[in-house]
Amino acid sequence: xxxxxxxxxxxxxxxxxxxxxxxxxxxxxxxxxxxxxxxxxxxxxxxxxxxxxxxxxxxxxxxxxxxxxxxxxxxxxxxxxxxxxxxxxxxxxxxxxxxxxxxxxxxxxxxxxxxxxxxxxxxxxxxxxxxxxxxxxxxxxxxxxxxxxxxxxxxxxxxxxxxxxxxxxxxxxxxxxxxxxxxxxxxxxxxxxxxxxxxxxxxxxxxxxxxxxxxxxxxxxxxxxxxxxxxxxxxxxxxxxxxxxxxxxxxxxxxxxxxxxxxxxxxxxxxxxxxxxxxxxxxxxxxxxxxxxxxxxxxxxxxxxxxxxxxxxxxxxxxxxxxxxxxxxx
Amino acid sequence: xxxxxxxxxxxxxxxxxxxxxxxxxxxxxxxxxxxxxxxxxxxxxxxxxxxxxxxxxxxxxxxxxxxxxxxxxxxxxxxxxxxxxxxxxxxxxxxxxxxxxxxxxxxxxxxxxxxxxxxxxxxxxxxxxxxxxxxxxxxxxxxxxxxxxxxxxxxxxxxxxxxxxxxxxxxxxxxxxxxxxxxxxxxxxxxxxxxxxxxxxxxxxxxxxxxxxxxxxxxxxxxxxxxxxxxxxxxxxxxxxxxxxxxxxxxxxxxxxxxxxxxxxxxxxxxxxxxxxxxxxxxxxxxxxxxxxxxxxxxxxxxxxxxxxxxxxxxxxxxxxxxxxxxxxx
Numbered sequence: 254x255x256x257x258x259x260x261x262x263x264x265x266x267x268x269x270x271x272x273x274x275x276x277x278x279x280x281x282x283x284x285x286x287x288x289x290x291x292x293x294x295x296x297x298x299x300x301x302x303x304x305x306x307x308x309x310x311x312x313x314x315x316x317x318x319x320x321x322x323x324x325x326x327x328x329x330x331x332x333x334x335x336x337x338x339x340x341x342x343x344x345x346x347x348x349x350x351x352x353x354x355x356x357x358x359x360x361x362x363x364x365x366x367x368x369x370x371x372x373x374x375x376x377x378x379x380x381x382x383x384x385x386x387x388x389x390x391x392x393x394x395x396x397x398x399x400x401x402x403x404x405x406x407x408x409x410x411x412x413x414x415x416x417x418x419x420x421x422x423x424x425x426x427x428x429x430x431x432x433x434x435x436x437x438x439x440x441x442x443x444x445x446x447x448x449x450x451x452x453x454x455x456x457x458x459x460x461x462x463x464x465x466x467x468x469x470x471x472x473x474x475x476x477x478x479x480x481x482x483x484x485x486x487x488x489x490x491x492x493x494x495x496x497x498x499x500x501x502x503x504x505x506x507x508x509x510x511x512x513x514x515x516x517x518x519x520x521x522x523x524x525x526x527x528x529x530x531x532x533x534x535x536x537x538x539x540x541x542x543x544x545x546x547x548x549x550x551x552x553x554x555x556x557x558x559x560x561x562x563x564x565x566x567x568x569x570x571x572x573x574x575x576x577x578x579x580x581x582x583x
Numbered sequence: 584x585x586x587x588x589x590x591x592x593x594x595x596x597x598x599x600x601x602x603x604x605x606x607x608x609x610x611x612x613x614x615x616x617x618x619x620x621x622x623x624x625x626x627x628x629x630x631x632x633x634x635x636x637x638x639x640x641x642x643x644x645x646x647x648x649x650x651x652x653x654x655x656x657x658x659x660x661x662x663x664x665x666x667x668x669x670x671x672x673x674x675x676x677x678x679x680x681x682x683x684x685x686x687x688x689x690x691x692x693x694x695x696x697x698x699x700x701x702x703x704x705x706x707x708x709x710x711x712x713x714x715x716x717x718x719x720x721x722x723x724x725x726x727x728x729x730x731x732x733x734x735x736x737x738x739x740x741x742x743x744x745x746x747x748x749x750x751x752x753x754x755x756x757x758x759x760x761x762x763x764x765x766x767x768x769x770x771x772x773x774x775x776x777x778x779x780x781x782x783x784x785x786x787x788x789x790x791x792x793x794x795x796x797x798x799x800x801x802x803x804x805x806x807x808x809x810x811x812x813x814x815x816x817x818x819x820x821x822x823x824x825x826x827x828x829x830x831x832x833x834x835x836x837x838x839x840x841x842x843x844x845x846x847x848x849x850x851x852x853x854x855x856x857x858x859x860x861x862x863x864x865x866x867x868x869x870x871x872x873x874x875x876x877x878x879x880x881x882x883x884x885x886x887x888x889x890x891x892x893x894x895x896x897x898x899x900x901x902x903x904x905x906x907x908x909x910x911x912x913x
Contacts (some may be wrong), residue, residue: 276623276729277729280816281661281731281732281733281816282627282658282659282662282732282800282801283626283658283659283661283662283722284626284627285624285625285626285729286624286626287624288618288622288623292618293615293616293618294615294624295614295615296613296616296626296703297612297704298704298706299706300672300673300674300715300717302674302708302709304711305674305708305709305711328612329613331611331612331613332607332612332613338626340626340719342628342630343630344630344715373626374626374627374628376628376629378630378636379635380632380715381634381713382634382712382713383711383712385630385632385674385710385715387628387630387717389626389670389719391624391626396617399606399615401607401611402612471612
């Protein structure tokens with residue numbers, strides 16, 4: 254690991270920042286930046302712990318960095334916001350080499366470049382056990398336009414941006430074979446969904462722009478769990494239609510039905526967006542997404558009733574519990 | 584530890600926030616707040632790892648929470664800013680009880696109340712080893728008035744807000760006796776400096792208000808180390824006068840001279856402020872601090888020359904190296 258803070262600063266200070274609002278970037282006690290007029294500020298942090306959230310067996314250092322930033326960008330996307338800055342705090346054990354650490358920062362850097370984000374601070378401390386990485390992301394959203402979970406109303410359409418379950422399928426393969434094994438199709442695609450998820454910022458921006466009364470949540474713990482969060486926050490019943498829930502071709506072709514439905518509902522780490530929108534706003538929202546080349550699936554309706562989620566399958570209706578599972582413990 | 588996110592949210596959502604700018608506090612994917620006109624935004628994060636930065640032997644859960652927030656408030660103070668919001672990300676091992684975790688949040692809460700700060704988000708994950716706590720603090724400062732390390736100029740007066748070394752002395756006692764032993768004076772005072780440091784926000788605000796061309800840094804790694812940071816960032820030589828450096832009575836009376844000077848220069852975790860100010864601004868700055876009941880000590884001068892720090896002791900001048908020490912490894 255870097256011997257001191259100055260070395261870290263020298264290694265990571267960019268020649269220029271993408272955002273002109275950066276006043277003090279990396280190198281002083283804290284970062285300073287200008288707020289943008291007409292916007293509110295968004296802030297979130299997520300911590301990933303080696304052995305709990307990732308393992309070297311399934312995730313390279315590069316992928317770990319990429320994902321640590323991605324999960325936070327996804328939180329900004331779920332507010333309908335634009336990610337702008339990030340700060341990285343990292344506790345590094347002696348088992349991590351300088352090269353691995355550099356790769357971890359490269360993984361964040363690649364994703365940051367794609368989303369035009371600037372790293373404006375951070376620190377590196379030592380850990381006597383596994384690596385712990387905390388990424389703080391700052392974003393912004395037009396005043397009064399941020400989206401929350403509590404806005405679902407009876408009559409709303411429930412939507413999801415893309416099929417879920419692929420990340421969990423990819424993780425299963427990685428846990429069995431390790432990340433260095435030759436990876437045939439469809440596992441190459443599936444493991445990519447796990448290792449390098451795509452935060453749905455564009456989708457969130459379109460939804461915030463077109464449907465200010467939408468509710469929105471990102472899928473970190475599985476479709477069922479996040480749908481339940483919307484139901485609880487809004488005090489409504491979400492009724493999903495099984496035949497409308499998108500199933501990825503890679504899952505349908507490669508796995509038994511029971512297995513892939515479990516991943517679709519409970520797999521987690523898809524970082525797709527789930528939400529609800531007033532029925533009257535649906536046609537414009539669907540059209541706007543299509544114009545941007547983005548997907549949106551109508552997967553159910555919001556009903557009056559207790560705060561819960563059910564799945565309608567023909568005439569059968571069953572409850573979708575709020576559960577996820579810990580892959581490393583199963 | 585809390586069983587799920589919702590339990591955490593219920594436990595920690597306050598009935599009201601101190602700051603009217605909070606738009607979304609705890610409970611959604613991210614926090615949202617309004618920027619204040621005429622101000623720039625400040626952001627910093629610090630991570631504390633059990634076994635590396637603290638141990639149960641010397642710090643209660645309450646003190647650990649207090650300190651995890653204090654170190655970040657200190658970074659805001661070192662920019663001349665006002666701390667406003669904080670977000671807590673925490674990885675909890677099974678060895679921590681619910682009560683300890685609650686005490687940790689209480690420790691943060693006490694300090695936050697004192698500084699009129701709001702906790703607006705966070706998450707709790709599990710750790711398979713020690714506790715890791717990452718606190719992100721957001722603050723603000725009047726546009727163009729933030730203070731950095733790189734502003735020291737030849738001729739400037741070097742200042743420190745209060746005597747240093749007491750935190751290290753307190754830690755030595757705690758390491759030897761443990762935190763549950765009866766603690767006689769002066770150790771009660773000294774251990775309090777270690778367990779519950781006072782971030783110097785008021786001092787930073789006066790300096791930013793009166794002396795916009797000052798340089799400023801907070802003392803986390805020791806007076807010598809932080810003075811060197813100012814010297815390096817500004818490209819100047821800081822010459823400190825030994826007879827002007829304040830020595831706490833508790834140190835002078837209770838310890839051999841060699842011991843306490845080592846703590847004063849290299850002890851760390853004092854969270855006092857060190858900086859430099861133009862000679863012409865000194866009288867007004869000193870007067871303004873006094874009016875607020877705050878201390879400020881003239882401890883040296885900025886000279887032209889290589890980026891380093893020396894200590895003048897009568898006719899002898901020796902270099903003060905940029906070193907700290909790891910108390911847990913010594």
